[in-house]
Amino acid sequence: MSHYDVIIIGSGPAGLTASIYAARANMKVLLLDKLAPGGQMINTNEIENYTGYGAINGAELSIKMFDHTQSLGVEFDYKTVLSIEDKGETKVITCEEDDAVYHATAVILATGTVPRRLGIPGEEKFAGGGISWCAICDGAQYRGKDVVVIGGGNSAVEESIYLAGITNALTIVTLFDLTADPKACDRLCAMENVTIYPYQDVLEFTGEDKLTGVRFKSTKEDATERYVTCDGVFEYIGLQPTSKFFASLGILDKFGCIIVDDEMKTSVPGVFGAGDITAKKLRQVITACSDGAIAANSAAKYVESLRG
The missing domain is CATH 3.50.50.60 (FAD/NAD(P)-binding domain)
Incomplete structure (x- = not known):
């Protein structure tokens, strides 16, 4: 059974950025996602408002971000997370594939939202x-x-x-x-x-x-x-937060979004939120990256505080 300092669930821009900052803070990091890295960016033909790029294909930006994580040695695995249990100073993450179970001192939830769809032809x-x-x-x-x-x-x-x-x-x-x-x-x-x-x-x-x-x-x-x-x-027919599998933690608002403070902390010590899954007004790639950086910094400080 593997134990990590920080496990990040969700590999959109928030999760990818969080993994970069956590790795640079000398944390042992695992990034989990059931889909390819990039989140909703993958579905965007062209992003024109991400600082430093006049225009860039969403999939291309996703690859660049993921490559950055890999250059720092961040572990990534395709896993569908089924549940998260709060055991105090240890969080237990159970996955569907291979009945995998991971332990972490801190967890960053960056699972994002998915647009509601009509489900019609075309x-x-x-x-x-x-x-x-x-x-x-x-x-x-x-x-x-x-x-x-x-x-x-x-x-x-x-x-x-x-x-x-x-x-x-x-x-x-x-x-x-x-x-x-x-x-x-x-x-x-x-x-x-x-x-x-x-x-x-x-x-x-x-x-x-x-x-x-x-x-x-x-x-x-x-x-x-x-x-x-x-x-x-x-x-624009609504958004669906990807939060059902951790609803039992009691950190969600009435819409299913994570309630966080300005340090991306939830009401559960050692559990942090980042990106579109949090209760916020502006959901953009750049704000998700900012959330991820803050969440990783907070998570690293939390881990260090337990080391004494």
């Missing part, structure tokens, strides 16, 4: 290549083009205001009406290139080699079906 095909979940990340490539936004909540409306300022035409398709802050809704509705279709079910994303449009129909009695051509789609 969505998987164009995910990351026509369909995106981050206008700040990917919006610039649709400057002067036609875009569809799915959703009517705060994120959808705020991102739509940004997109409407750079696109040719913006169409909003939402299951209900706009439910965001009234002032934001008023601002969006006043923009001349915006068309809103409330009370609609999205049926399909169309296209062969590239996305060409969205098919949807009214939820009203007439069930009118419509089709809008577009160059890109942004989905």
